[in-house]
Amino acid sequence: EAQVTQNPRYLITVTGKKLTVTCSQNMNHEYMSWYRQDPGLGLRQIYYSMNVEVTDKGDVPEGYKVSRKEKRNFPLILESPSPNQTSLYFCASSLGRKEYNEQFFGPGTRLTVL
Amino acid sequence: SQQGEEDPQALSIQEGENATMNCSYKTSINNLQWYRQNSGRGLVHLILIRSNEREKHSGRLRVTLDTSKKSSSLLITASRAADTASYFCATDGYWDDKIIFGKGTRLHILP
Numbered sequence: 294e295a296q297v298t299q300n301p302r303y304l305i306t307v308t309g310k311k312l313t314v315t316c317s318q319n320m321n322h323e324y325m326s327w328y329r330q331d332p333g334l335g336l337r338q339i340y341y342s343m344n345v346e347v348t349d350k351g352d353v354p355e356g357y358k359v360s361r362k363e364k365r366n367f368p369l370i371l372e373s374p375s376p377n378q379t380s381l382y383f384c385a386s387s388l389g390r391k392e393y394n395e396q397f398f399g400p401g402t403r404l405t406v407l
Numbered sequence: 408s409q410q411g412e413e414d415p416q417a418l419s420i421q422e423g424e425n426a427t428m429n430c431s432y433k434t435s436i437n438n439l440q441w442y443r444q445n446s447g448r449g450l451v452h453l454i455l456i457r458s459n460e461r462e463k464h465s466g467r468l469r470v471t472l473d474t475s476k477k478s479s480s481l482l483i484t485a486s487r488a489a490d491t492a493s494y495f496c497a498t499d500g501y502w503d504d505k506i507i508f509g510k511g512t513r514l515h516i517l518p
Binding site: 394 | 504
């Protein structure tokens with residue numbers, strides 16, 4: 294089954310404790326992306342990757358890191374989480390061609406930073 | 408900075424009626440997409456319209472795009488209870504590879 298998986302689905306942590314949210318897709322997609330969703334703000338892009346070893350900042354990259362060492366995986370790293378990073382996070386992937394860029398979304402990771 | 412803005416923010420209609428929601432954006436785009444989200448779950452792609460297209464249909468969905476006004480509309484005809492969800496537009500930038508989502512319209516279909 295074609296899908297995007299994220300882990301963990303729920304995470305409660307404390308300020309400053311490094312964490313990683315994993316994202317994996319099985320569709321051989323080139324484009325992968327991370328978003329955060331906050332009430333009243335819609336989805337905001339954190340980072341995206343056009344292909345292996347190619348990553349770029351989205352609109353809200355501060356406080357986050359990503360890596361793309363393999364095509365299927367795109368982990369999101371919070372090296373020193375803060376309470377303002379409490380949010381619902383989504384990973385998504387797509388073929389990456391401009392003419393058709395339908396994104397497939399993971400189920401989301403609800404992060405709480407105390 | 409976000410460029411997609413949907414209106415209205417919330418919409419309640421009777422089952423069977425048509426629902427229309429609008430999206431405006433600020434810069435040149437390659438294509439515009441509409442997504443649906445049920446209760447904090449992952450988004451589901453509904454339809455994509457390219458910048459050189461003016462109208463597109465998919466089942467009960469009709470999307471229009473006016474690049475001169477930098478706006479799009481999503482029409483859902485003969486609404487059903489299952490259409491209750493949040494709807495988002497997303498634009499694929501012409502000059503970069505960012506994807507910008509709007510804040511969404513919450514649609515509630517009344518029985």
